[in-house]
Amino acid sequence: MKEGRPRSFYVLATFFAAYVLFLYGPMIAIYVLSFQGPQGGLTFPMNGVSTFWIAKLFQGTGIVDLGAAFRRSLLLGIIVMIVTVVLSVAAGMAFRRKFKAQGILFYSAIASLIVPSIITSLGISLEFRIIDDLIKAHWNENFETSMGLLTSGLGAHLTWTLPFGLLIMFAIFNRFDPRLEEAARDLGATPWQAFRHVVLPIILPSVIGIGLFGFTLSWDELARSSQAIGAVNTLPLDLQGLTTTVTNPDIYALGTVISAVSFTVITLALGTIHVLNKRQAAKGSDAGQGLV
Amino acid sequence: MDTSEDILQQASPGLIPGSGTARAAKVTRLSPSFISWLQAGPMMLVFLAFFLIPLVFVVIVSFWDYNEYQLLPAFSGRGYTDTFEGCIAQLPDLCTIAKTYLKTLKLCFLVWVITLFIGFWVAYFLAFHVKSKTWQMGLSLLCTIPFWTSNVIRMIAWIPLLGRNGLVNSGLVKAGLINHPIEWLLFSEFSVVLALVHLFTFFMVVPIFNSMIRIDKALIEAAYDAGATGFQTLVNVIIPLAKPGIVIGSIFVITIVMGDFITIGVMGGQQIAAAGKIIETRVNALQFPAAAANAVILLAITFLIITMMSRIVDIKKEL
Numbered sequence: 194m195k196e197g198r199p200r201s202f203y204v205l206a207t208f209f210a211a212y213v214l215f216l217y218g219p220m221i222a223i224y225v226l227s228f229q230g231p232q233g234g235l236t237f238p239m240n241g242v243s244t245f246w247i248a249k250l251f252q253g254t255g256i257v258d259l260g261a262a263f264r265r266s267l268l269l270g271i272i273v274m275i276v277t278v279v280l281s282v283a284a285g286m287a288f289r290r291k292f293k294a295q296g297i298l299f300y301s302a303i304a305s306l307i308v309p310s311i312i313t314s315l316g317i318s319l320e321f322r323i324i325d326d327l328i329k330a331h332w333n334e335n336f337e338t339s340m341g342l343l344t345s346g347l348g349a350h351l352t353w354t355l356p357f358g359l360l361i362m363f364a365i366f367n368r369f370d371p372r373l374e375e376a377a378r379d380l381g382a383t384p385w386q387a388f389r390h391v392v393l394p395i396i397l398p399s400v401i402g403i404g405l406f407g408f409t410l411s412w413d414e415l416a417r418s419s420q421a422i423g424a425v426n427t428l429p430l431d432l433q434g435l436t437t438t439v440t441n442p443d444i445y446a447l448g449t450v451i452s453a454v455s456f457t458v459i460t461l462a463l464g465t466i467h468v469l470n471k472r473q474a475a476k477g478s479d480a481g482q483g484l485v
Numbered sequence: 486m487d488t489s490e491d492i493l494q495q496a497s498p499g500l501i502p503g504s505g506t507a508r509a510a511k512v513t514r515l516s517p518s519f520i521s522w523l524q525a526g527p528m529m530l531v532f533l534a535f536f537l538i539p540l541v542f543v544v545i546v547s548f549w550d551y552n553e554y555q556l557l558p559a560f561s562g563r564g565y566t567d568t569f570e571g572c573i574a575q576l577p578d579l580c581t582i583a584k585t586y587l588k589t590l591k592l593c594f595l596v597w598v599i600t601l602f603i604g605f606w607v608a609y610f611l612a613f614h615v616k617s618k619t620w621q622m623g624l625s626l627l628c629t630i631p632f633w634t635s636n637v638i639r640m641i642a643w644i645p646l647l648g649r650n651g652l653v654n655s656g657l658v659k660a661g662l663i664n665h666p667i668e669w670l671l672f673s674e675f676s677v678v679l680a681l682v683h684l685f686t687f688f689m690v691v692p693i694f695n696s697m698i699r700i701d702k703a704l705i706e707a708a709y710d711a712g713a714t715g716f717q718t719l720v721n722v723i724i725p726l727a728k729p730g731i732v733i734g735s736i737f738v739i740t741i742v743m744g745d746f747i748t749i750g751v752m753g754g755q756q757i758a759a760a761g762k763i764i765e766t767r768v769n770a771l772q773f774p775a776a777a778a779n780a781v782i783l784l785a786i787t788f789l790i791i792t793m794m795s796r797i798v799d800i801k802k803e804l
Contacts, residue, residue, distance in 0.1 A: 219639070312543060322773075
């Protein structure tokens with residue numbers, strides 16, 4: 194290789210920097226604007242600096258019942274996260290050996306990822322409407338609806354988070370050394386013991402990554418919630434509703450609060466992953482420890 | 486599978502203490518294929534209940550009848566005929582639905598070309614110019630983080646920049662380049678494409694980066710040694726090897742944009758018709774069979790595009 198950096202490096206580095214600026218510039222603009230003064234509007238220049246609009250959100254005097262939507266989104270996000278982690282790890286383990294229906298599951302996941310969200314969402318809403326009609330016709334005339342945050346809504350979110358979870362599991366097991374598990378088995382571990390004490394600790398950092406994905410994808414999910422969530426709204430749905438009527442910076446304040454939650458979760462997860470990797474590096478090897 | 490233990494066991498049954506009982510327990514244990522079913526079954530059930538069956542319902546309902554109040558479970562092509570109303574009579578002029586799909590394809594094509602261009606060069610920079618692994622990780626993460634925040638927030642983030650009194654307009658007016666604010670910056674096709682590129686270039690960067698990182702650097706050295714110019718190496722070595730990533734990224738971006746109705750709604754000021762918007766409008770009017778019919782058409786077009794693209798690479802092999 195030549196000494197120094199070629200000219201293309203500087204061209205592409207500039208291009209990359211421009212892309213990052215494009216990526217972050219507008220977002221930073223609304224974070225800044227959410228700290229407008231009480232008289233501030235939707236655009237620059239800033240009209241004073243305050244936390245007026247953010248405080249207004251939490252007083253509940255604003256345009257949406259932030260508290261309720263916030264709790265709903267949080268609840269759904271946490272449940273989606275747990276279900277995504279459990280089902281993805283289980284399915285990821287299954288894919289380590291051949292089994293029938295392997296292809297069907299794989300292509301279902303890929304299709305779920307790339308079929309336009311509005312179609313999935315519409316399908317779930319039709320499915321639940323038909324179930325409702327059946328219940329009304331055969332069992333209970335006064336039945337309202339089976340659609341809701343934790344039925345159709347949860348299902349809709351899972352069709353989005355599970356494919357990501359499964360793909361991450363593929364990536365994990367591509368790098369996983371099966372000899373470690375064999376060694377455990379040779380030492381007499383049951384399959385569950387081998388999983389609990391050998392496989393899980395090794396894949397744990399990435400599993401936390403799946404959890405992080407599951408939560409944030411659900412927390413910010415909009416297209417699949419739109420038709421399938423039922424009568425209640427999640428935070429992103431409220432936010433989208435606001436975009437048509439927005440006149441005050443409280444929409445920016447709401448955006449800043451939602452982003453803050455996303456970033457907190459990302460930071461916590463990355464921090465945990467980092468600590469786990471450190472521990473693994475420190476304790477995972479018995480090199481230099483001598484014979485027991 | 487459990488070969489080593491078996492061999493030891495057969496060689497000298499008394500060698501592993503307790504393995505006789507473990508062995509006995511194993512017989513009553515579940516068979517591997519049953520375990521696989523247990524492990525993969527729950528995820529399969531979720532896809533069945535919330536993806537595959539709903540898709541079937543979309544197709545079925547698209548052939549149902551409807552009135553202003555409800556679905557009528559009787560076979561009817563009304564969902565489709567209402568959708569294509571007047572299309573034949575109007576020929577050679579295009580009817581609304583045809584125009585809408587053409588507009589969707591046009592938006593899709595523009596977004597695809599731009600995200601591909603940006604995505605390719607960003608991935609190229611990360612894969613080939615950033616030498617240190619730490620920097621590579623850090624910079625990739627930098628590109629990934631915005632993907633983890635709400636899309637609506639990233640959309641409305643353009644309002645203070647592109648609006649009538651936004652930064653761009655006021656900047657241009659102050660600089661004396663224009664007299665009146667430019668109106669087409671926001672709530673236009675321009676802002677829709679811009680927002681879609683802003684939102685979804687990520688889906689292009691990641692797969693392209695993944696296939697580029699797997700390219701053996703020796704191949705590139707070899708191309709240079711054989712006298713290829715940088716451009717020749719790019720066209721004859723790097724692009725063919727990065728093709729799987731390019732195709733996967735393209736499929737993501739195209740399917741997302743084809744079905745999008747939120748970005749087009751918000752950034753188009755609810756004025757731009759697109760395939761996804763038709764479905765949403767029909768649902769809001771409670772015309773479910775018509776919504777479903779449009780979903781089937783959209784699905785067919787998307788499927789056609791994906792089939793064409795996956796002719797180029799075997800997606801399963803690349804994942």
